[in-house]
Structures are given as structure tokens and as C-alpha cells.
Amino acid sequence: MKSSVIIFPGSNCDRDMDVALKKFGFKNQMVWHNDPEIPKSDLIVLPGGFSYGDYLRCGSIAGKSKIIKSVIEFANSGGLVLGICNGFQILTETGLLPGVLLQNKYQKFICKNVYVKINNKENKYFKNIKKEILELHIAHNEGNYFCTEEEMKSLNDNNQIAVTYCNENGKEDEQFNPNGALKNIAGIFSKKKNILGMMPHPERMIDKYLSSNDGNFFFENLIENLK
Amino acid sequence: MDVNEKIAIDHGLKKEEFVKICDLLKRTPNLTELGIFSAMWNEHCSYKSSRIHLKKLNTKGKKVIQGPGENAGVIDIEDDDAIVFKIESHNHPSFIEPYQGAATGVGGIMRDVFTMGARPIANLNSIHFGSPQHPKTKNLLRGVVKGIGGYGNCMGIPTVGGQTSFDESYNGNILVNAMTLGLVNKNKIFYSKAAGINKPVIYVGSKTGRDGIHGASMASAIFDEKIDEKKPTVQVGDPFTEKLLLEACLELMAGKSIISIQDMGAAGLTSSSIEMASKGNLGIELNLNKVPCREEKMSPYEIMLSESQERMLIVLENGKEADAKKIFDKWNLDFAVIGKTTNTKKIELFFDKKKVAEIPINILAENAPVYNRKWKKTKLPQKIKFKKDDFKKLKITEVLKKILSLPNISSKEWIWEQYDHTVMGDTIQKPGSDAGVVRVHGTSKAVATSVDSSAIYCNAHPLTGGKQVVCESWRNLISCGSKPIAITNCLNFGNPEKEKNMGEFVECVEGINEASKFLDYPVVSGNVSFYNETKDKGIKPTPTIGGVGLIKDYKKMVTMNLKNSGNLILVIGKTEGHIDQSIFAINILSEKKGPPPVVNLFNEKNNGETILKLINEDLVNSAHDVSLGGIITAVSKMAIKGKKGFELNKPKVLINKFDYYFGEDQGRYIIEIEAKNLSNVQKILKDNLVHYDEIGLVAEKDVIIDKEPIIHIDDLIKSNKYWLEDYMDK
Numbered sequence: 001m002k003s004s005v006i007i008f009p010g011s012n013c014d015r016d017m018d019v020a021l022k023k024f025g026f027k028n029q030m031v032w033h034n035d036p037e038i039p040k041s042d043l044i045v046l047p048g049g050f051s052y053g054d055y056l057r058c059g060s061i062a063g064k065s066k067i068i069k070s071v072i073e074f075a076n077s078g079g080l081v082l083g084i085c086n087g088f089q090i091l092t093e094t095g096l097l098p099g100v101l102l103q104n105k106y107q108k109f110i111c112k113n114v115y116v117k118i119n120n121k122e123n124k125y126f127k128n129i130k131k132e133i134l135e136l137h138i139a140h141n142e143g144n145y146f147c148t149e150e151e152m153k154s155l156n157d158n159n160q161i162a163v164t165y166c167n168e169n170g171k172e173d174e175q176f177n178p179n180g181a182l183k184n185i186a187g188i189f190s191k192k193k194n195i196l197g198m199m200p201h202p203e204r205m206i207d208k209y210l211s212s213n214d215g216n217f218f219f220e221n222l223i224e225n226l227k
Numbered sequence: 228m229d230v231n232e233k234i235a236i237d238h239g240l241k242k243e244e245f246v247k248i249c250d251l252l253k254r255t256p257n258l259t260e261l262g263i264f265s266a267m268w269n270e271h272c273s274y275k276s277s278r279i280h281l282k283k284l285n286t287k288g289k290k291v292i293q294g295p296g297e298n299a300g301v302i303d304i305e306d307d308d309a310i311v312f313k314i315e316s317h318n319h320p321s322f323i324e325p326y327q328g329a330a331t332g333v334g335g336i337m338r339d340v341f342t343m344g345a346r347p348i349a350n351l352n353s354i355h356f357g358s359p360q361h362p363k364t365k366n367l368l369r370g371v372v373k374g375i376g377g378y379g380n381c382m383g384i385p386t387v388g389g390q391t392s393f394d395e396s397y398n399g400n401i402l403v404n405a406m407t408l409g410l411v412n413k414n415k416i417f418y419s420k421a422a423g424i425n426k427p428v429i430y431v432g433s434k435t436g437r438d439g440i441h442g443a444s445m446a447s448a449i450f451d452e453k454i455d456e457k458k459p460t461v462q463v464g465d466p467f468t469e470k471l472l473l474e475a476c477l478e479l480m481a482g483k484s485i486i487s488i489q490d491m492g493a494a495g496l497t498s499s500s501i502e503m504a505s506k507g508n509l510g511i512e513l514n515l516n517k518v519p520c521r522e523e524k525m526s527p528y529e530i531m532l533s534e535s536q537e538r539m540l541i542v543l544e545n546g547k548e549a550d551a552k553k554i555f556d557k558w559n560l561d562f563a564v565i566g567k568t569t570n571t572k573k574i575e576l577f578f579d580k581k582k583v584a585e586i587p588i589n590i591l592a593e594n595a596p597v598y599n600r601k602w603k604k605t606k607l608p609q610k611i612k613f614k615k616d617d618f619k620k621l622k623i624t625e626v627l628k629k630i631l632s633l634p635n636i637s638s639k640e641w642i643w644e645q646y647d648h649t650v651m652g653d654t655i656q657k658p659g660s661d662a663g664v665v666r667v668h669g670t671s672k673a674v675a676t677s678v679d680s681s682a683i684y685c686n687a688h689p690l691t692g693g694k695q696v697v698c699e700s701w702r703n704l705i706s707c708g709s710k711p712i713a714i715t716n717c718l719n720f721g722n723p724e725k726e727k728n729m730g731e732f733v734e735c736v737e738g739i740n741e742a743s744k745f746l747d748y749p750v751v752s753g754n755v756s757f758y759n760e761t762k763d764k765g766i767k768p769t770p771t772i773g774g775v776g777l778i779k780d781y782k783k784m785v786t787m788n789l790k791n792s793g794n795l796i797l798v799i800g801k802t803e804g805h806i807d808q809s810i811f812a813i814n815i816l817s818e819k820k821g822p823p824p825v826v827n828l829f830n831e832k833n834n835g836e837t838i839l840k841l842i843n844e845d846l847v848n849s850a851h852d853v854s855l856g857g858i859i860t861a862v863s864k865m866a867i868k869g870k871k872g873f874e875l876n877k878p879k880v881l882i883n884k885f886d887y888y889f890g891e892d893q894g895r896y897i898i899e900i901e902a903k904n905l906s907n908v909q910k911i912l913k914d915n916l917v918h919y920d921e922i923g924l925v926a927e928k929d930v931i932i933d934k935e936p937i938i939h940i941d942d943l944i945k946s947n948k949y950w951l952e953d954y955m956d957k
Contacts, residue, residue, distance in 0.1 A: 009559065010467050012383025016652040034557075048650075050381045053467025106956070109376050109645045139380070139647040201649075209655045209666070209781065 001226045003028045003043040006071065008062045013048030013084065013203065020203035021045070024219035031067065038070045042226050043080045046071070046087030048139070048201060058101060058142045059086055063093030072096060080124060080226070081195045085140055088187065088197030097188055097197045098155065099147030104140070105180025111139040113211055114178055116163040116186045116200055117170045123193035125162070129221040133170050134163075135212040136200035138178060138186075143199040145181035145188075155188060162187040162196055230261050238265035238441075244596055251590045259528045259576065259584045263591065265441075266494035266532055267501060270757050273595040276723035277755045280736045288749040290712050292413060298339040298490065299409075300751025301416060302713045304777050308667055309413035310674060311345035314353075314406035314717040314773040316756035320461040321403040325370025329354075330378040330464035331536055332405045337382060338490035341473050342539065344417040344480050345409025348651060349665045350379045351388040352405050353678040353717070353771045357398030359634050359954060364393070367401050369955065374464075375405070376645045381466035382473070385654050386646035387663025390678050390771075393634045396686075399761030404717040406773040408676055410667060417480060419489040421507035421542045421568055426486055428500070428511060428566040429548070431555050432472050432538035434521035438463050439495070439534025468537040468560070475558040476539065484547035491538040497531045499540040500566075501574055505592040510571035515578040519561040527578045542568060602729035607688050611807050611821040618885045623859065623932050626815055626889070628946040630856050631863060633814055637950035655781060659868070661706040661851060662774075666781050673781035675709035677774055680719075682767035684823035687808050689731045689768055693738020694826040698893060700774035701746055702852035705835040706896060708785040708842040709776030714743065716753040716772050721765025723757045731768035732757075739770060745828040746835075748774070785842055787851040788869030789899055794848055794925045796873060797908070798858055800834045800895030801918040804886025810856045811889035830894040837915040838896055844911070846904045853895035858922070859888035859932070861897045863943050872926035872940045877933055880920075884933060899925060 003026040007014045014030065021028040021043075031038055038044060051062035062068065068090075075081045075096050083091040091097040104110055117133050118126050147155070155161055164184040166172045177184045179199075187198025205215030228234070235245035238261060248264050249255055256264060270276060286294035292309055293301035299313035317332025337347050352375055357364045379386045384407070439462035479485060487507070489499040496518070504511040515527050521535070543551060548564060555562035569575070574591070576584040630636055643658035655673060656664035662677040679699045685692025697714065704711040716739060721728035743750055759766040778784050806812050807821025841847050849869070853861045859875070866873050877884045900908050912919050930938045 010381070010470055012381075012470065012650060016650065019652060049383060050467060050470070053381070053465070055467065109373075109380055109647070111380075111647045111649065112644050137649055139649060141380075204649045204652050206652070209784075210649070210652065211657065 001026050001042045001223055002040060003045060004031045004038050004041040005045045005047055006031050006033060006067055008033045008051035008065065010051045010053050011047050011049035013201065016203045017045055017047045020206050020215065020219055023206060025223050033065050033067045035067060038067065038074065043082060044071055044074055046083040046090050048085030048087060051086055051090065059089030059093040062090045068094060075195050078192065078194050083197040084201055084203065085199055088199055089142065091195060091197040096195050097190060098151040099145055101142045102144040102146050103142050104144050109141040110178050114138050114200060115166050115168050117166040117172060118163055119161045120159050123189060124225045125196050125222055127225050129217055131217050133166065133168065134214040134217060136202055136214060137204045138200050140199055143179040143181065145185040147182065152182065158191050160189045160191065161185055162189050163198055228258050230255055230258055235261060238262065239269055240265055244268060247596065251594060252586065257584065259531060260586055262528045262532050263497050263584065263586065266497045267591045268595050272494050272498055274755055275596045276598050276600050276757060277732065278597050279599055280733055284736065284740050284750045285744045286749050286751065288713065288747060291749055291751055294751050295753060297418060298342045300713065300715060301343065302751060302775065303413060304667065304672065304674065307413050309411050309416065310775055311340050311343045311409040311411055312407065312715055312773065312775055313339050313752040314404055314678070314715045314771060315339065315754045316717050316719060317403045317405060318400060318719060318756050318759055321371055322401050324461040325367045326374040327461050327463050329371040329374030329403050331462045332403050333375050333378040334464045334466060334469050334536055335492050336405045336407045337384065337469065338492065340407045340409035341476055342417065342488055342490045343411065344415050345411035346477060347384045347407050347409045349408045349663060349676060350384050350386040350406065351663065351676060351678045351773060352403065353390045353680055355392045355394065355397045355402035355769060357393065357401065358395040359393050361398045365955065371403055372642050372645055378464055378466045380647040382470050383650050385648045385650050385665065387648055387654055387665060388658050388677055389643065390680065391639050391642060394682060394767060396767040399764060400759040400766050402719050402769060404771045406678055406715065408674065408775060417485060417488050419487050419503055419506055421487045421503040421509050423486060424509065424568055424570050426545060426568045427543050427548055427564045428513065428568065429541040429543050429551065430518055430538065430563045430565045431541060432560055433465060433468050433535055434519040434561055435525065435530055435533045436521035436535045437525065437529055437533060440529060440532045462534045462536050464536050471558040471560055472537050472539065475555050475560055478554050479551055484544050484551055486542040486544060488539060488541045491540060493534065495532060495534045501588060501591050503540065503542060504574065505588050508572065510569035510573045510575065510588065511566060512569050512575045513566035515576055517563050517565040519563050527576055527583045600723055600729045601726050602733045603726040604730055605689050605734060608820055608822045611818055613806060613816065615883060617816065618883065621885065622935060623884065623888060624935050624938055627859055627863060628942065630810055630814065630860055631943060631947040632950050633810065634950060636810065636856055636860065638948050639951060641951040641955055655784060656707060656786060661703040661787055664707055664778065664784055671780050673778040673784060675704050675707050675776040675778060677703040678771055679703060680769050680771040682769040683808055685735055685770065686767040687821065687823045689734035690738045691823045691826055692768065693735035693770060694742040695823060695893060696770055696772050697739050697742035697746065697748065698826055698831045699854060700772040701748055701831065701835055702896065704774050704776035705838050706785065706787065706850045706852045708783055709778045710839060711748050711774055711776040713749050713751045714772050714774045716750055716770055718753065718755045719759055719766065719769040719771065720757050722760045728765055735768050735770045742828060746832055783842065785847055785850045787849055787865050789865045789871040789873065789925045790848045790869060792871060792925045792927045794899045794901055795905060795921060796862060796923045796925060797898050797900060798895060798920040798922055799838060799898060799917060800830065801892065802858065802887055802890060802895065802920065803892050804882035804890040805892045806886055806890055809889060809891040811885065824891050824893050826893050833915060834894050834896065834917055837912060837917045840911055841898065841908060846900055846908050847898050848901060849899040851897050853897060855891065857889040857891055858897065865897060866940055867944050867947050870940060872929040873923055874926050874931040875923035875933065878920045878922060
């Protein structure tokens with residue numbers, strides 16, 4: 001399986017994603033934002049970081065960058081696009097995913113382990129995954145998911161809510177919501193479920209010496225589903 | 228403008244220093260030249276008050292590749308890998324403008340590390356604030372934490388450890404010390420020494436603006452009521468540009484075109500160009516019209532003294548300019564050939580086709596003033612005779628809960644949750660532990676690192692305090708199973724022109740040196756911050772020690788959280804019950820006098836090395852060093868982290884239980900072991916002549932101390948967890 005990780009100036013989780021993808025068997029390539037095209041891929045990843053410094057609005061400049069046209073074409077033709085953290089912010093800026101990621105409710109950067117519940121397994125990302133709840137890691141200042149009522153209705157109607165913040169037993173309560181996101185949303189799909197944007201970082205949780213290895217379930221499952 | 232004595236004094240120079248400048252030049256300097264002298268001769272850049280004392284430090288060792296004198300120190304961690312590291316202060320700017328002050332402190336220290344060719348892999352910080360009740364403290368703390376996070380998070384370097392304290396002596400002068408570790412192949416280290424004549428001098432990075440002019444002079448002055456007027460001397464950080472600069476520099480360094488490289492830190496273009504030329508025994512010629520400027524009509528004076536951030540100066544091999552420019556174009560950074568190396572041994576500056584400055588380099592560097600300032604010894608205070616009857620009314624568990632919730636003991640999660648501590652995917656021990664631990668990417672090795680300082684002990688007796696803080700650093704590294712290799716120090720003191728403050732400095736350095744020699748734990752880099760004084764009130768002497776240790780097989784790393792109920796708890800090292808200057812004496816008995824605990828370097832070394840033997844034999848389930856708050860606080864912190872209970876019984880030693888549990892004797896650790904390993908552990912301890920006490924067991928959730936009423940571990944967790952959060956957010 002071939003994957004491509006797009007590097008924007010200011011991306012900083014690109015190497016971590018590269019390490020994770022390769023560990024689980026992807027043939028990964030790094031693609032610079034100014035490259036004319038993306039090599040043939042089964043999966044495109046927009047990694048975390050601070051693309052273009054995030055000085056305007058998180059992900060907004062990356063959302064207008066040269067390479068992003070190819071990403072949008074790839075996504076519109078049904079290709080798998082995964083955006084983590086800043087990558088999720090970029091996906092909402094391009095319009096590939098609805099809504100926006102606002103500053104965290106408590107106006108602080110938050111770096112900690114969280115639990116998320118998998119809400120929909122009818123897709124390439126989570127089909128056959130052995131777990132209902134994953135312990136992942138968040139590290140962001142703008143992860144407070146927000147959208148209009150219409151968009152929320154559409155997300156619900158089309159089963160687009162991918163993962164939600166919860167406790168270790170899967171209870172989705174406001175107290176387990178780290179950033180104020182609507183309905184505890186940690187990640188959403190596009191309508192066709194080929195695009196996934198989420199704030200938590202599975203790539204930081206891929207061996208037992210890190211504070212969790214639940215990222216393994218995510219990547220192992222993803223590559224199986226793509227075979 | 229003609230330069231005179233008054234202008235020189237306004238630049239922070241002393242009258243006799245101005246006379247010396249005129250003598251050395253054999254003429255009066257022009258304004259640009261005076262600016263250059265003031266930048267090079269201030270305390271921050273010249274170390275004029277500290278140099279003769281720093282020379283005595285133990286800086287050599289088998290693992291030392293580069294000691295003090297370069298952008299950062301370098302140590303060997305085997306297999307061609309080396310760690311580049313340094314700590315630096317950004318105290319003065321952070322007090323004036325906490326966000327930018329702290330942010331640029333972090334940016335500056337990272338630049339020092341990647342200038343040498345290393346990719347930063349971990350950041351730490353040691354931050355000290357005034358009393359929580361002081362009206363400025365909350366905003367300063369909030370700004371500093373946001374600034375540190377804002378810069379480090381954007382760079383994508385994990386902040387893996389730190390230290391925070393509150394003390395009223397920092398009311399008018401907070402301390403912000405930032406440390407960075409970088410990883411480099413030991414055969415590919417870059418230095419600042421220029422070599423060769425007619426080599427192009429290249430400017431890369433951000434454009435030069437008017438920010439930070441005289442920053443280094445400001446950092447060499449005491450504060451008064453006009454402090455807010457100094458805001459324009461604080462630099463403004465741009466972590467995004469620094470991230471690009473990091474990647475671009477590392478890309479250029481992969482080739483062979485760089486002769487020398489130096490970041491523009493304090494005193495900007497002035498000190499970077501002079502340092503490169505001075506080390507190479509060369510001259511340097513710069514055309515200031517070529518310097519990329521952010522603002523219009525900047526004068527040579529402003530260009531030379533700007534402390535705009537995210538800039539580097541490079542001496543390149545001839546003919547490599549085009550290739551190098553390509554890399555910086557890719558990263559959208561400025562690249563300009565601004566001059567060349569010469570054989571004149573002078574710095575010569577040109578602007579609008581006129582020569583605007585000409586100064587022999589040796590006058591600026593080697594001939595800079597050096598002072599052997601007067602200093603006063605601090606006598607060891609008399610031991611306090613506590614009325615032991617006072618203790619009788621106290622309950623251990625009640626005192627313990629109170630201690631766990633004190634500002635200086637309570638959890639600092641509110642702070643470190645705002646720092647990205649997991650990016651790069653190799654953080655295997657997070658903040659809130661004895662040390663932060665990061666794996667050396669792609670190997671079985673890991674590096675442990677911590678920052679420590681103990682101003683209370685240093686204030687009571689600087690010589691002992693200096694020794695103690697090195698030992699504490701050593702213990703923190705041992706506790707996670709690493710072998711301590713070397714240290715960096717950030718020496719934060721008051722006004723060196725006062726004999727008392729100068730004495731504190733001299734004796735702390737002596738203490739650091741003594742411990743560093745005995746433990747074979749050399750100092751490889753560091754920085755001095757004097758004049759931490761406002762309206763005649765100085766800070767407590769606060770040397771901060773940043774330590775680095777190596778774990779050869781990270782699978783053997785030890786953590787501090789208690790693991791399994793039924794396991795045994797041992798105190799390693801002898802407990803004499805030293806209460807003076809302890810958290811217990813100061814906060815519970817309101818007694819601030821007395822000597823700090825004695826440091827016995829032999830025991831320190833022997834106990835530490837024996838703990839490492841136990842860890843290497845896989846006999847230790849958890850370990851933690853005993854520091855502030857004594858044995859009981861140490862065990863409680865292990866229990867809180869492991870969400871376990873414990874049962875302790877004071878051994879039959881003669882001292883009373885408060886002295887035993889709360890005393891802050893040095894050289895001690897708590898370890899958790901399995902009952903089946905007891906005899907093995909005992910044998911190793913006895914063979915190595917290490918004193919130990921068996922004091923109890925790990926329990927499921929109950930905390931039982933000497934048959935006092937049982938409390939639940941959640942009570943201790945609550946006591947410890949919320950002070951800072953409540954203070955900041957409620």
C-alpha cells in the first residue's frame with residue numbers, strides 16, 4: 001500500500017506520521033507543498049503542525065496552497081485522505097469537511113491522553129477494528145469543533161461523526177470533552193467516508209513505551225482494509 | 228553625534244571603561260563603535276564579573292566533546308551519537324513582557340543547539356515567580372507558560388521537563404531559564420570558529436528590525452520604576468520562521484559548504500560576527516547596506532545592535548553561495564552575502580560606501596574588562612533547637628496533606644499540559660517525573676534530562692546549596708535508571724557589585740564545582756544572569772542545573788509510580804532528620820533560619836551508583852529521589868502517580884517521627900521492590916555499604932502511616948492536584 005504525507009512549511013508531525021505508516025507496512029513518500037503533483041497513492045495524509053505558522057487562521061493558508069488542488073481532486077475521486085490535528089483544520093478550510101475548529105474552550109493549548117469512542121465502523125478507517133474505545137493523544141490549541149445546526153443535522157443524517165471524546169468506559173460526557181467541541185466531536189468523515197479529519201494523534205501512540213499503543217489498532221486496521 | 232562620557236554611561240558603560248576604550252582605540256569611538264563596545268562589554272556578553280570564577284569549573288571528562296565556549300556543550304552518548312545541550316536565562320525580558328520574553332528565550336536556546344548541527348529533541352525550563360499573592364504573579368506565570376508553549380509547540384520539539392517555584396524574592400525579578408537538547412552525529416558538529424581569508428559571510432533567516440536594540444544591555448541592568456519603558460528592548464519571536472530556519476540549516480549542513488556558523492542571539496550581528504572572527508583570529512568586513520532589513524532607513528548603529536530573532540551568520544566556502552541560496556529560497560528565507568573574512572584582525576563596517584566603524588577584534592573580545600569583584604563569605608548558620616513538644620499536636624497525615632498542596636510542592640500539570648511533550652514520538656517519560664526521558668530516535672538508547680535549583684538552601688548557605696543542587700540533578704537522573712553524564716548551568720544572581728551577592732555567586736560556583744568534580748559530572752555549557760534586582764532587592768541565589776544522562780537500553784528505564792500492592796518500600800541512604808530549611812520547618816513551623824542539610828559527596832555517589840546496579844539487575848519496580856518534604860512526601864508522590872496506597876512504619880531509629888518523615892537529608896531515594904527480591908537487594912546494598920531502611924508496603928488504595936487513622940489515596944491526590952489550577956483559573 002502506498003501513502004503520501006504532505007509537508008507544508010511549519011508541519012511538524014510529518015516525521016512521526018512517516019514512522020507510523022512505515023511501521024505498519026505502508027510504502028510512504030514525503031511530498032513537499034510546492035511539488036507539482038502527488039505520486040500515485042492509496043492514502044494521502046495531511047499531518048499535524050503549524051502550517052505556514054497558522055498565523056492567519058489554522059490551516060487557512062495551507063487550504064489555498066499549490067498542492068492542495070491535487071489533494072482535493074484525489075479526495076473527490078474517492079481517494080482516502082486522512083487529516084490529523086492541523087491536517088483536520090486544513091480539511092475544514094478546503095471545504096472537504098464541514099465545520100471549523102475554534103480555539104479551545106479554556107483558551108489553552110492542551111497536550112494529554114484522551115479516550116475516544118468509535119461511532120461508525122462502516123468505512124475503510126475503522127471497519128473490523130477490534131476496539132470500541134481508543135486511548136489517543138491530543139496536542140492542540142484549536143480543537144474545539146463547531147458547525148451550523150444544518151451541518152450538524154447533515155453530519156448525523158449521514159453518519160459522519162467518526163470519533164467522540166469519552167471516558168475509558170465510553171461515556172460521552174461534557175467533563176470528558178477537553179476543548180469544548182460540539183457533541184464531543186473529535187473527528188468526522190466526509191459523506192462518502194473516504195475523508196477523515198480528527199484532532200487526536202494515533203501516530204504518537206504506536207508502542208507500549210509511549211503512554212499508550214492504541215494507535216496500533218488504528219494503523220493495523222487501516223492497512224488491512226486497504227489491501 | 229559626538230560621543231562623550233555621558234553617552235557612554237547611558238549605554239551602560241562605566242566611566243573607567245569609556246576611558247579604557249579611548250585608550251585602546253587611541254581615539255574617541257563614533258556612536259556605532261560605542262554601541263558595539265557597549266554590546267560586547269556588558270555583563271551578559273562579556274562575563275566580566277564571573278569569568279575568573281567560571282574558569283575554575285570542572286569542564287573536562289571522558290564523555291565531553293565540547294565544553295563551555297561554544298554555542299552549546301557537546302557530550303558523547305556512544306555509537307557516533309552526541310548530545311548538544313545548554314541552558315540560558317531570559318529573566319529580564321520575561322519580566323517586562325512575559326509572553327515574548329519567554330518565547331524568545333526558548334527560540335534562542337534552540338538556535339544555540341541547531342547552530343551546532345544538532346536537531347533539537349527536547350526542551351526543558353526552570354521558571355520562578357514571586358509570591359502567589361503578589362499582584363503580578365498570575366499574569367507573569369500565564370504569559371511565560373503561554374510563551375514557552377507557543378514557541379516550543381510550533382517548533383515541534385517536545386517540552387519534557389521543568390521546574391516551577393514561587394518565592395517572594397522573585398516578586399520584582401522572575402526567572403525564566405530555558406534548556407534544549409539536540410542530537411547530532413559526533414563527526415558532523417559545526418562550530419563558530421571562522422577559518423580562511425576572503426570567505427563569504429552570509430546572513431540568513433528573518434529580516435532585521437528595530438526590536439531588541441540593547442537587549443543584552445538591558446539584561447545587564449537592575450530594574451527601577453521605569454521598567455515598563457523598556458518594553459521595546461524585548462525581542463519578538465516568530466517560531467514559524469525558526470522552524471524553517473532549523474530545516475534549512477540542517478539541509479545546508481548535510482553538505483560540506485559551511486566553514487563556521489553562529490546564531491545571532493544577544494547583541495545580534497555585533498557579537499556573532501566578532502565571535503566568529505575572534506575565534507578564527509581573523510578580521511571581518513561587512514557591508515551593512517546588504518543586510519536584509521524589515522524597516523526603512525535603519526542606521527548602522529541599529530543594524531548592528533538589533534536583536535531581531537531567527538537569524539544566523541554563516542562563513543561559507545567560496546563558490547558555494549548559489550547552492551546554499553537555493554536551500555534558503557526553498558524555505559522562503561532571506562539569504563544575503565553581507566561581507567567577507569579578512570586578514571586585518573579588525574571588524575570593518577561599511578554603509579553607503581563609507582567606512583562607519585573600524586575596531587581591532589582583540590580589543591572587543593580578549594581585552595574586554597575582567598573584574599575580580601569583592602565578595603563576602605556566608606557563614607554556616609547555627610542549627611535551630613526546635614521545641615519537640617510543638618510537634619506533638621501535629622498529625623502526620625494532616626501535615627502531609629498541607630505540604631502536598633503547597634505552591635512549591637503541588638502538581639504542575641496545569642503548566643505542562645500546555646506544552647506539547649509528545650511530538651517526535653519518542654517521549655517515554657513525561658513532565659511530572661524525576662526526569663524527562665526521550666529515546667534516541669531509531670536506537671535502543673534514551674536520554675534522561677532534568678532541571679533543578681534550590682534557592683532556599685543556596686540562600687541559607689551558598690557553598691552547601693551549590694553542592695546540593697548538582698547532587699539533586701544527579702539523583703533525578705539516577706532515579707529513572709540513567710547514568711548521569713554532564714550538566715549545564717544557569718547562574719541567576721543579584722547585583723555582583725554588592726559583596727553579599729557576589730559572595731553568593733562565588734560560593735555557589737565553588738559548591739557546584741566541588742560536587743561536579745566528585746561525581747565526575749562536568750559542566751559543559753552555561754550562562755550567567757546577574758542584576759536580578761529591583762529597587763535594591765535582589766533574588767535569592769538561584770543556580771539552575773540542567774543534567775543529561777544516558778540509558779543504554781530504554782526498556783530498563785524506571786518510573787516513579789508505585790506499581791503493585793504488596794511490594795516493599797525501602798529508603799536508600801541514611802536519615803538523620805535534618806529539619807532546618809525544610810519545607811516542614813518553613814511552612815509548618817514557620818522557622819526560616821538554620822543551615823541547609825549537609826551534603827556528603829561520598830554517600831551521594833555511592834548511593835547513586837548502587838541504585839543503578841539494582842536497576843541494571845532488574846530489581847527495582849519504581850524509584851524516586853527524596854527531596855523537598857522528605858521521605859513521606861516522596862512516597863506520597865510515587866503513590867499519587869501510581870494511584871496506589873501505602874502502609875509505612877517508622878523504623879526504630881532514635882529520631883522522632885516528624886524528623887524522620889519530613890527531614891530533608893541528602894543522598895536518599897525511595898525504591899519499590901518485590902518481596903521475593905529482598906535478599907538480593909539487601910546483599911547488593913550491604914556489599915556496597917549503603918544504608919537502607921525497610922519502611923513499608925505498597926497497598927491497594929489505603930494510606931496508613933504509623934497507625935494513624937486510615938486515609939484514601941484519593942485524599943492525597945486531591946491535596947496535590949488542584950492548587951495551581953484553582954489559583955490560575957478560579
